[in-house]
Amino acid sequence: MRLMKTSESYIFPYVDIVPQLIANSVIAGAIYALIALGFNLIYGTTKFFNLAHGAVAACGAYTVFAILKIFALPVNVVVTCVIGAVVAGSIGYGLDKFVYLPLRKRKASNMVLMVASLGAFTAIQAVIAILFTSQFQALESSGGVSGSVEVYGAIITHTQVVIIACGLAIMAVLGLVAKYTLFGKAVSAIKDDEEVARMVGIDTNKIIGRVFFIGSAIAGVAGILIGFDTGIEPTMGMNLLLKGTIASIIGGVGSLYGGFLGAFVLGFAENFGIWKISGEWKDAIAFVVLIIFLLIRPEGIVKK
Amino acid sequence: MKSEIRNEKEILLKLDDVHVHYGGVHALDGASVAIDEGEIVALMGPNGAGKSTVLKAIFGIAPVHSGEVLWHEKRFKPVPHEVVARGIAFVPQGRRVFKYLTVEENLEIGGFIVGDKKELARRMAEVMETFPALKAKRRTKSGTLSGGQQQMLAIARGLMVDPKVLLLDEPSLGLAPKIVKEVFENIKEINERHGTAIVVVEHNIKSILGIVDRAYVLAKGKVAAQGKPEELLSSGVLEKIFLGEK
Ligand SMILES: Nc1ncnc2c1ncn2[C@@H]1O[C@H](COP(=O)(O)OP(=O)(O)OP(=O)(O)O)[C@@H](O)[C@H]1O
Ligand SMILES: [Mg+2]
Numbered sequence: 248m249r250l251m252k253t254s255e256s257y258i259f260p261y262v263d264i265v266p267q268l269i270a271n272s273v274i275a276g277a278i279y280a281l282i283a284l285g286f287n288l289i290y291g292t293t294k295f296f297n298l299a300h301g302a303v304a305a306c307g308a309y310t311v312f313a314i315l316k317i318f319a320l321p322v323n324v325v326v327t328c329v330i331g332a333v334v335a336g337s338i339g340y341g342l343d344k345f346v347y348l349p350l351r352k353r354k355a356s357n358m359v360l361m362v363a364s365l366g367a368f369t370a371i372q373a374v375i376a377i378l379f380t381s382q383f384q385a386l387e388s389s390g391g392v393s394g395s396v397e398v399y400g401a402i403i404t405h406t407q408v409v410i411i412a413c414g415l416a417i418m419a420v421l422g423l424v425a426k427y428t429l430f431g432k433a434v435s436a437i438k439d440d441e442e443v444a445r446m447v448g449i450d451t452n453k454i455i456g457r458v459f460f461i462g463s464a465i466a467g468v469a470g471i472l473i474g475f476d477t478g479i480e481p482t483m484g485m486n487l488l489l490k491g492t493i494a495s496i497i498g499g500v501g502s503l504y505g506g507f508l509g510a511f512v513l514g515f516a517e518n519f520g521i522w523k524i525s526g527e528w529k530d531a532i533a534f535v536v537l538i539i540f541l542l543i544r545p546e547g548i549v550k551k
Numbered sequence: 552m553k554s555e556i557r558n559e560k561e562i563l564l565k566l567d568d569v570h571v572h573y574g575g576v577h578a579l580d581g582a583s584v585a586i587d588e589g590e591i592v593a594l595m596g597p598n599g600a601g602k603s604t605v606l607k608a609i610f611g612i613a614p615v616h617s618g619e620v621l622w623h624e625k626r627f628k629p630v631p632h633e634v635v636a637r638g639i640a641f642v643p644q645g646r647r648v649f650k651y652l653t654v655e656e657n658l659e660i661g662g663f664i665v666g667d668k669k670e671l672a673r674r675m676a677e678v679m680e681t682f683p684a685l686k687a688k689r690r691t692k693s694g695t696l697s698g699g700q701q702q703m704l705a706i707a708r709g710l711m712v713d714p715k716v717l718l719l720d721e722p723s724l725g726l727a728p729k730i731v732k733e734v735f736e737n738i739k740e741i742n743e744r745h746g747t748a749i750v751v752v753e754h755n756i757k758s759i760l761g762i763v764d765r766a767y768v769l770a771k772g773k774v775a776a777q778g779k780p781e782e783l784l785s786s787g788v789l790e791k792i793f794l795g796e797k
Contacts, residue, residue: 429659436649436660443647446610447708448635448664 263400268518270401274476276514277414281469282491283498283506284421285462289339291438291501292451292458293351295360299342300466301488302371305481307335307467308474309375312386317379332467339463342367343456351452368484376481386474406475413472417465418507425503434458438501466491486530493533497540499547508548512536562624563588563748564609564639564716569618571604571772578604578613580772586716589746591738593759593780596769597793602752603644605769606718610634610641636664640709644720644752646701650694654685654704657693661708671711678707681737681744699730706737710747717741719751723758735762756789768792 282304289297310331314320322330346363355363395404403411425431433454436444445451469487470479490513495501498509513533520532540547564586571579579601586592594602607613609620611629619626622637635641649657658678662671679686682703688696693704702722709717719738723731739762742749753759760766760780768776768788776788783789 429663432652432656432660433663435652435656439649439651440647442612443643443649444660445612445631446635446641446643447661448632448712449660450632 264522266399266401268522269515270398270403270407272515272518273511274403274407274410274514275517276511277411278469278473278476278487278510279490279494279513280414280507280510281417281465281472282487283494283510284417284503285339285465285469286491287495287498287501287503287506288421288434288458288462288465290495291503292434292441292455293347293360294501295347295357296364296492297342297347298361298364298488299367299371300339300364300463300491301484301486302368302375303335303339303342303463303484304466304470304473304487305375305479305484306338306371306470307331307464308386308470308479308483309379309481310334310467311471311474312379312384312479316384316386328468328471331471332464335467335470336460336464338371339466340456340460342463343459347459348452348456368488372481372484379481381481383478383480385478386471404476406472410472410476413468414510417468418503421503430454430457489530490533493537495547496537497547499549502547502549505547505549512548562586563622565619565621565624566605566608567619567621569605569608569620570616571601571608571613572616573614577772579608579618581618582769582772582774584767584774586748586750588715589742589748590764591742591749591751591762593763593766594750594752594769595754595756595759595766595789596775600769601772602769603720604772606641606720606750606752609639609718632664635712638712638715639718640712640714640716641718642705642709642720642722644724646698646705648693648696648701648704648708650692652693653690654693654696655689657704657708658711661711664712674711674713678710681710681741682707699726699733702726702730702734703737706734706741710741713745714747716748716750719749721752721754723753731758735759738762756793760784 282300286297286300289300308331311327314322314327314330346367347360350360350363395402396408425435433444433449436449437451437454441451470483473483473487494510494513495506497512498507499505513536516536517529517532521528562585566582566584568581568583569579570577570581582601582605584605594605596602604613608615609629610631611634612631620629649660652660658675659671662674665671665674684700685704685707688700693701696704706719706722722734726734735758738749738751741747751759751763763780766777766780766783767774768783770792775792776783
């Protein structure tokens, strides 16, 4: 995400910077939305904060890095990204199957599940650092998405265009799946009352496993896109996780549209918040927004 | 495979000496209950007697410590979605419809295991015929339905799998007497039309005894009495258990 430098905001006239701020807000919002969508899907069905979600996003990015940079395989960029998403999805699925599901079967509390997910987060991050070193790396593609476009004076790179498009497209697809497929309705039923969902014949663990795959694959997409935009490092998941979590809390935790809305609210708050101050304040602004919401509207924008 | 009229009724579903422990609480302490094909059986007893736990044990959602559950005389280890696939449907206590889904969507979820779209549509039409009130509200979010309508929806949702046994946990709870009468009429109708065996947990002794073939009276996790309604009424055992308990 490109920041406008503080000094520039004084050089450029008012009308010039606003389009760029809006563009930056939308780009940030789209990334946060991708994280929040998966996070909320998983939270909705399991009711615990899956902290490993951030590390899963990093797995997507590092898969692409391994294919394109380390092994330099002659694979199409889009195919590589799909592979990255599938790997991230599989890791999320595996976490559920081998860590969370056994714990749920033992009636572990949501706190225990969250702590387990924190452990998974740390472990995954460590494995990434061991395999790929802790260095910050670039992930630019060997063709395809480079260059930029100008929209009302705002400069948006092609990667960022893809980010916005993916954010909107994935949200739209999830919305359609939720409304029109039996799977989507089963997810809604599990969100509402998992025990009754089981009583009426839904194999809820199977559905939850799929939710983990889908949510984690979307996180993988977010990790890959941010990798192309700004680069990757093993700890990249933490920031993504924080922003995704804040987005889903201010939007309405567990709610599909809430997470999406919250992500853009957060993106705009961060980018307009640093209009007159240094970009380092972004994270602080995010937490201020979070605290404001927790104080005045803890249930989030989208109330159930 | 519609079953013809049998000479001797097979015991469809049976709980044999089942013990359920919630930590130190013995919710069931050696309960044995049997349901024949096509009959309506009541489970009665004071609060905490273990009535809901009997149904949950059949469904594999209660921690069964020992004892057996048998389906067509064969023992099985209950897993909820497999139990439903065998033809046993559960309508839990407290209605518990999926409140963010519409009436129609609730029924779709009820038929989740059916798979075939056409068959699902056929059953939905049939169920709506039994409950015309639901048909009128098919696109309404079920959270906004009245208590009586939600109870009917919960029962209708259970019927979507064309069950051989329907387990109803306190369907009259919190409903006005007139609505309770309606619900019981529906239950009787389902039983007569489809030959569905029904197990109904009920506090409302007088109103339920009119429609049931047999009743079990539970107390403290055990079967304290069982028999035909007239027998139970005349024996005075009901008064003893319900009033003596207090
Ligand atoms: N999940 C649970 N955890 C701990 N104890 C439980 C649980 N479910 C039931 N019990 C206990 O098991 C006993 C039997 O409960 P059950 O729900 O079967 O009673 P019931 O006959 O259905 O009562 P009611 O008329 O109030 O519904 C009660 O003492 C109850 O407190
Ligand atoms: Mg009960």
